[in-house]
Amino acid sequence: DGADSNDDGSSGAFGAAIERGEDVPLLTGDGQYTDDISLPGTTHLAIRRSDHAHARLESVDTSAAEAMDGVVAVFTGEDVVESGVPNTIPTAWDLPGLVQPQYRMLATDKVRHEGTAVAAVVAETPHAAHDALERISVEYEPLEHVTDPVEAVERDVPPVHDEAEDNVAFDFELGDSDATDEAFADADRVTSVDLRQPRIIPNAMEPRAALADWEETTEKLRLWMTSQNPHLHRMLLSAGTLGLPENRIQVIAPEVGGGFGSKIYHYPDEAVTAWCSMQLGRPVKWQATRSESYLTDCHGRDHVTTGEIALDDDGTIRGVRVETHAGLGAQLSQFGTATPSYLYATILSGQYAIPAIHCRVVGAFTNTTPVDAYRGAGRAEGIYVIERLVDVGARELEMDPAELRRRNLIQPDEFPFETAAALVYDSGEYERAMDVALEHVDYDELRERQDELREEGRYLGIGVANFVESAGLSPSGLAGDLGAQAGGWESSIVRFDSTGSVTILAGTADQGQGHRTTYAQIAAEELGLSVDDIDVVEGDTDRIPQGMGTYGSRSASVGGGSIARGAREVREKARRIAAHQLETPVDDLEFEDGEFHVTGAPDRSLHIQTIAHEAYLGHDLPEGMDPGLEETNFYDPENFTYPFGTHVAVVEVEPETGEIEIERYVAVDDCGEIINPMIVEGQVHGGIAQGIGAALYEGAAYDDEGHLETRRMDEYAVPHSTQLPEFETDSTVTPSPHNPIGVKGVGESATIAATPTMVSAVVDALEPFDVDHLDMPITPESVWRATEGDR
Ligand code: MCN
Structure with missing residues (x-):
């Protein structure tokens, strides 16, 4: 109502x-943030992490570290095992045939990615704890490693986990493959794109932290932590990890300085903090360094995809077929299985009435930081694929990309609309939002200007992307049917x-x-x-x-x-x-x-x-x-909400230097009834910045040794405000019938939209150079290389 x-x-x-x-x-x-809180007698935890991507753990000698001044105790994976706690970091989303290897607080047999927690030092001061880390001697027998999700499955490499010899954690399919084959056979044209979505490091302003206080007399654990979901953390910590009933654990999330998904998860580090306090009967605090965050906060994305689109000459989309290898990292994070499967494949219809869709996702273990949901999770990856496909389809048909989009939009009277990718969209006026966005930039005139500038050897690019997103996963029964181990x-x-x-x-x-x-x-x-x-x-x-x-x-x-x-x-x-x-x-x-x-x-x-x-x-x-x-x-709402909108970017690309200048960025979002327009605008601004970041700047890189190369702020590029244009925002309002206040979510919308918008704009600018696609991040170097032959 x-x-x-x-x-x-x-x-x-x-x-x-x-x-x-x-x-x-x-x-x-x-x-008050977690690190601001101090209790009398607080000790400090530092974690020794593996510097190998893949190695057998031969021995961990803690004696020298234990002898250092100020060191209270040093613990290894064996100590945790001996304490008798369940010692499991559980997944929270099951999939058919999912391989679920053991995931412990501290490693005992092998290290599977650089940054794996190997030993824990508790000391009277943070400095003493960090100094002592150096004195722990760890012997490894290095093993061959793999960081790429396709290579992990296709190359003959030692498996990350013995339970998954081929490194396949799951092989997921969604949609009707026969109907899709038929649509492809009947269509006038088929075109495809190969694309990679690199790993994103979440970069919350406040690195993760925990302060644990085990009270022996009452046998109660109080845990302050940087959490997006304290109750979920309580649930995951209790039975599976520490063996405590929920009523013996109080989880407190004080102020939390950003998360973008990275503070949803149940990591070994906070659990070790709690366990150390239980061993020592003293408060224990752990504060991640920035590099530790880069190395251990779950990364996002990491997809390698082939997408195909079947079209008729009049622009009707007949079908979409997608095959993706999704890197999961070395361990299954709680929702790392849901993100590249249900959250991804189900959104591949985008805003379009596509009669046949089939998607296969191979989830691969690699010797890298675990991957899980990052702002836009799954939906961002899916919308990127469909929007790239529509753009390459428009090139194939020599049709204006906005026009091809328009011809396939789901119409307002078709809601609730059941897509071929198994979602039922609640409500939408897609064409209205698209019109508003195109009017903002005066689209037709802009295309004329683009032609004129090309005559002068200047390369203007116009990127248009439509998005729809499934927000607020519910109802619980549906989530449960799909494998969730939590409610909606x-x-x-x-x-x-x-x-x-x-x-x-x-x-x-x-x-x-x-x-x-x-x-x-x-x-x-x-x-x-x-x-x-x-x-x-x-x-x-x-x-x-x-x-x-x-x-x-x-x-x-x-x-x-x-x-x-x-x-x-x-x-x-x-x-x-x-x-x-x-x-x-x-x-x-x-x-x-x-x-x-x-x-x-x-x-x-x-x-x-x-x-x-x-x-x-x-x-x-x-x-x-x-x-x-x-x-x-x-x-427990009856279903998701489906925010949507259209974003438009105007860029000028300089082929000689590869430089990309963003002239304008227009975002039209529809998040249903708006509770607070200023807050919604703020969410859109932040989201655009992160979406542009992914398109042009960000991306985690691993070197040949499997070391994370981008482990500091000066090595991993997030956009500075000076690299971003003034954002022009507008909205339409289409209430959701799925909740009593008619709202739809907005927290991820702009991130989902901005990435395909930017890529579309740069690739559009390079049309005269026959560039159909460039992988992210699109750097000056990649532009320069792509246009090299034509210069
Ligand atoms: N809102 C509104 N009207 C609407 C919809 C939302 O006024 N129609 C308001 C909400 O009341 C809320 C804000 O906008 O204050 C975002 O609401 P919502 O879309 O429901 O998202 P959540 O509050 O559940 O936040 C999660 C979302 C996600 S998934 C990521 S990732 C993300 C994001 O929010 N991470 C963020 N925005 C972030 N913003 C900041 N500052 N820091 C993060 O880590």
């Missing part, structure tokens, strides 16, 4: 460009206190998205209050009983949906109290600006904040009603 269900008591908070309430403490240094629901508590102010306790966990502001806006709208009356608490499993967390652009739709439902229940309880005290039937009450008043008698009224006070006094409540004014809500 969309946001207009709030007609009853509307306060105007929903939809307002309210400044982020969380920013003042963050900007003035009042925000979210939970919250909406609680009035006796002074009439409200606290929302939410199971999601912000890392910069602005939940404190937008959640307050949702509740203020429902309760007729000001956002200043509302406090939002996230990130503490002892205060917030249950939750799933923040990833997959789910917080607004699933978390916000839960809050709206809870607030409505609270409002209805307050209405019954008001009716009782005003001695009028419930149906005779209207609700406006926080006030219940009798229809036709505005002076017979009670404010919801007064009712809250009455609810806690409990002196005069309706017969049989319990005191208090709060609701706990579990919300």
Whole structure:
């Protein structure tokens, strides 16, 4: 029923460009991050990591390190095994035929990627701990390694895991291969593209950290950590890793400085921190260095793909066929299996009505950092493939790429639309968003300018990409059917206190998205209050009983949906109290600006904040009603939401130097009803920057020894603000019918859109040089090489 269900008591908070309430403490240094927290007697953990990509672990001698001043203890993988804890880092997503090798906190038999945790030093100071790392002597028997997902499967190399001799973790198929073969046979033309999507390093501003405090007397573990999902961390740590019931673990995510996916996962490091505290009975803190983050935070992407598109001469897309090798890294991270399978293959229809789609994904173990979801996860990779295919298809047909897109768009009256890739899109007005974007740049005129400039030997490129995204994976039953070991629901508590102010306790966990502001806006709208009356608490499993967390652009739709439902229940309880005290039937009450008043008698009224006070006094409540004014809500939406939009980039490419200048960047996004336009715009800005980063600058590289070459900020290029243009943003609003407030997610949209947009723009500029595709990152060197023969 969309946001207009709030007609009853509307306060105007929903939809307002309210400044982020969380920013003042963050900007003035009042925000507490994990590393800011200190407990009496805190010790410090440093982790010795393998410098081999693949090697048998012969011996680990810790004696010299143990003898150093300030060292409290040094532990090896054998010590963890001997402690008797379950010692498993579990996956959280099963797939048919999935090979699930053992994944331990500290290595015992082999190291499988550079950076594998081998030993742990606990010392009185961080410096003492880091110094002692050098004194641990580790003997390795090096093994041949492999870092490329295709080579891992096709070359004869020692397997990363004995359980998967061919390095294949899974072989996944989606779609109807016979129908796709038929479509290809019937189509007028078939064209294809080979592409690589390099590994991306997430680069959250705050590296991962943990502070563990095991209290021996109560046998309770308190763990502060950089988490996007404290409840999920509690669940994964409890039974599988530490052998503790959930009620003995409190996970607290204080302020978290960015995640982009990398802080979803259950890594060995935080688990080792907790385990060390349990061994020593003292608080233990671990703070990753930047290089440690580069080496151990799950990377994103790593796809090698062949895509084919079958077209009729009039531009009708008849079918799409995709084969991808997805690098999983050396171990299965929690959602590392879901990302390149269900999140990827299911989105390959993009915004288009494509009757036949088939996708095969081979998930390969390699001797590299594990790969998992990074902003856009799976959907970014999938949209990149379909948008590249549409561009090469347009070249094949000599048709304008925007026109080819337009001819295949799903039309507004076709929703809910079931794609050949097994999703049911909720709602969309794709052509409208595309028109808005093209109008912004005056597309037809721009094409004319492009022709004119080419005459002068200048190469303007116009990139257009359409995207749709599946956000907020739900319902839980569907997630379970697909292999998820977690739910798709979210939970919250909406609680009035006796002074009439409200606290929302939410199971999601912000890392910069602005939940404190937008959640307050949702509740203020429902309760007729000001956002200043509302406090939002996230990130503490002892205060917030249950939750799933923040990833997959789910917080607004699933978390916000839960809050709206809870607030409505609270409002209805307050209405019954008001009716009782005003001695009028419930149906005779209207609700406006926080006030219940009798229809036709505005002076017979009670404010919801007064009712809250009455609810806690409990002196005069309706017969049989319990005191208090709060609701706990579990919300499991009926399906995903499907944000969409069109982005356009205008670039000028200088073939002599390979330099790429971004002239304009226009983003038109549709995330349904907008809770806060300023926050949405911020999300779009950040997303574009990361999408452009992937297209032009970023990419992890491994050398011949299997060492990560890009392990520092001066070796791994993220775009600087000076390399980015002014972003021009706009939006259309198509409410989602899948949640009570009509919102769709927005946290990943722009990253998904910006990458194909940029590649499309650069390749478009190079059309006179017959360049059909360039792999990312498109550097000046790659442009220069691609145009070399023609210069
Ligand atoms: N919002 C809104 N109106 C909408 C949709 C969203 O006002 N129609 C607001 C939300 O209320 C929220 C923000 O926009 O404040 C993002 O909402 P949503 O799309 O639900 O995404 P999540 O809050 O679940 O955040 C996850 C998403 C993901 S998956 C990644 S990755 C990402 C991203 O958010 N990582 C981020 N944005 C990030 N932003 C920052 N600053 N740091 C990260 O690590």
